[in-house]
Every structure is written in C-alpha cells, then in structure tokens.
Amino acid sequence: AHCVSKEALPANWRLSAVRLGEWNLETPQDCQFDKKGNQLCSDPPIDFSIEEEICHPLYNETTKKYDIALLRLQEKVNFNNFTTPICLPGSASSSASNYEGVAMGIAGWGITEQFNKSLKKLKALIQGENLERCKAKYRMDIDNTQICAGGEKGVDSCNGDSGGPLMFVQSFHGRESFFLIGVISFGPTPCGQKGFPGVYTRVDTFISWIQNTIRK
Known part of the structure; x- marks a missing residue:
C-alpha cells in the first residue's frame, strides 16, 4: 500500500x-x-x-x-x-539494477483515458526510466528509494491505482514468479503524458523495515 x-x-x-x-x-x-x-x-x-x-x-x-x-x-x-501472494525482492544491496530499461507490469482499477475508473482490473507493461532524467522532468529530488517507469503516451498508472504493484517476472525455484518491485506512488497530471514516467516506491530498499514490522 x-x-x-x-x-x-x-x-x-x-x-x-x-x-x-x-x-x-x-x-x-x-x-x-x-x-x-x-x-x-x-x-x-x-x-x-x-x-x-x-x-x-x-x-x-x-x-x-x-x-x-x-x-x-x-x-x-x-x-x-x-x-496467491506476490514475492518480495531481495534487499537493495543484492540488486545491482536500477531497473532502467527493464520491462515491468502495472495493474489496477484507476482512471482511464475516458476519465472514468475502470470496472475491470487493467494491466500494462512499462519500462524503467533513468532517475536523473526523471528528476529533471519533475524538478524535484528523486532518489534510489524510488523507481521511475513509463513515459509512453497513454500507458500509465493513474488516480485510483496508487498503492498498487509495479511487478517484475523472474524465475524462482524453477518457475516464473511475480515480484513486487515497486508501489505506485505518484505521476504526471494528467496521466499518460509522453516523456513523463510515473514514480514508484522501490520495495527492495524497505525490506528490513517490512520484515521488522511484520514480526512485531
């Protein structure tokens, strides 16, 4: 969430x-x-x-x-x-990737291009974007606890999708599994603007907090 x-x-x-x-x-x-x-x-x-x-x-x-x-x-x-549960990624220290150029999936019931919330869960593939270019677009500090992804016109998460998953499919124990790479945080207004990626909370930088919190 x-x-x-x-x-x-x-x-x-x-x-x-x-x-x-x-x-x-x-x-x-x-x-x-x-x-x-x-x-x-x-x-x-x-x-x-x-x-x-x-x-x-x-x-x-x-x-x-x-x-x-x-x-x-x-x-x-x-x-x-x-x-079924989605897998958590390893800690950030074990991941050398900043996900730039990596194809990832998003899903949700958020607002569509018709400006109505979807009644069916929609999904899309987007690519990770360079953090420095993303930072320049938003003119705000975006760091390695966040992921920028998307920027293709009309393909984006939007209002009503926040808190939803940014997913990556990876082989795990001999089978393809979905990993929760990011959490939908914010993006451009209106959504789906060309050259404006969405911004996602990077989950692998919060693994220790997640594990310590659920143990309490």
Missing part, C-alpha cells in the same frame, strides 16, 4: 477492509469462456477486515519519500489458484 494523510480523507472515511481475488467489479464472480466455449469461473472474491494500518514513520507528503505502508489483516488468508 502507499500512504495517505488523514487530512486528505473526509472525516467520515476510513479504510476498513481489503478485497482479494477481484477482477470485474460488476460481477459477484469472475467468469470467462475458453476457446471451446466452456465457462471458467474463479472463486468469489473475499473481503478481509483490517486490524492495523502501518504507514512508514518517515513518510513525507510533500516529497512523497517513504511512500509505503503495510496493512495487518484480522485473519489469516487461505490462498487458492486465483489468490
């Missing part, structure tokens, strides 16, 4: 639950037809109440640094074929 200051939310709003296993918001269960015309349906999505919201203590709303949060659920998640 990413951080939201209390002042940014109406007084009567509170994050109370998360939903896992969702794709199409218009249907109680997600179904598709295969090439033979057979209907294939996933398990219904499941809502989990939130026990605790833990925003990084150094989060700065102005600079958007340390824009990462954890949600502790009230009960254990039983995973299935349609709801």
Whole structure:
C-alpha cells in the first residue's frame, strides 16, 4: 500500500477492509469462456477486515519519500489458484539494477483515458526510466528509494491505482514468479503524458523495515 494523510480523507472515511481475488467489479464472480466455449469461473472474491494500518514513520507528503505502508489483516488468508501472494525482492544491496530499461507490469482499477475508473482490473507493461532524467522532468529530488517507469503516451498508472504493484517476472525455484518491485506512488497530471514516467516506491530498499514490522 502507499500512504495517505488523514487530512486528505473526509472525516467520515476510513479504510476498513481489503478485497482479494477481484477482477470485474460488476460481477459477484469472475467468469470467462475458453476457446471451446466452456465457462471458467474463479472463486468469489473475499473481503478481509483490517486490524492495523502501518504507514512508514518517515513518510513525507510533500516529497512523497517513504511512500509505503503495510496493512495487518484480522485473519489469516487461505490462498487458492486465483489468490496467491506476490514475492518480495531481495534487499537493495543484492540488486545491482536500477531497473532502467527493464520491462515491468502495472495493474489496477484507476482512471482511464475516458476519465472514468475502470470496472475491470487493467494491466500494462512499462519500462524503467533513468532517475536523473526523471528528476529533471519533475524538478524535484528523486532518489534510489524510488523507481521511475513509463513515459509512453497513454500507458500509465493513474488516480485510483496508487498503492498498487509495479511487478517484475523472474524465475524462482524453477518457475516464473511475480515480484513486487515497486508501489505506485505518484505521476504526471494528467496521466499518460509522453516523456513523463510515473514514480514508484522501490520495495527492495524497505525490506528490513517490512520484515521488522511484520514480526512485531
């Protein structure tokens, strides 16, 4: 997740639950037809109440640094074929890549080019961008706790996607697995401008904080 200051939310709003296993918001269960015309349906999505919201203590709303949060659920998640955990990357010290030129995936129900939130989870591939060029575009300090990615016209994360994943597929124990490389933080207004990448919190620089926090 990413951080939201209390002042940014109406007084009567509170994050109370998360939903896992969702794709199409218009249907109680997600179904598709295969090439033979057979209907294939996933398990219904499941809502989990939130026990605790833990925003990084150094989060700065102005600079958007340390824009990462954890949600502790009230009960254990039983995973299935349609709801599985994403892998955490290794620590930043073990990763020589700054992800420049690397293809990564984003997904969410955020605002589209029609300026409406999508009712189906959309996904796209974007490429990592050079941090110095990104810093020059935004005229603000962007450091190695962040990743810049995208910049192709019309292909971007947007409002409503914040807190969602920046993903990288990598072989792990002999199979392809998704790794959570970044968390969607902020980007240009309007979204999807050519030459303006989005900015993501770089997860591998927060592995120690994540591990220490979930052990408490």
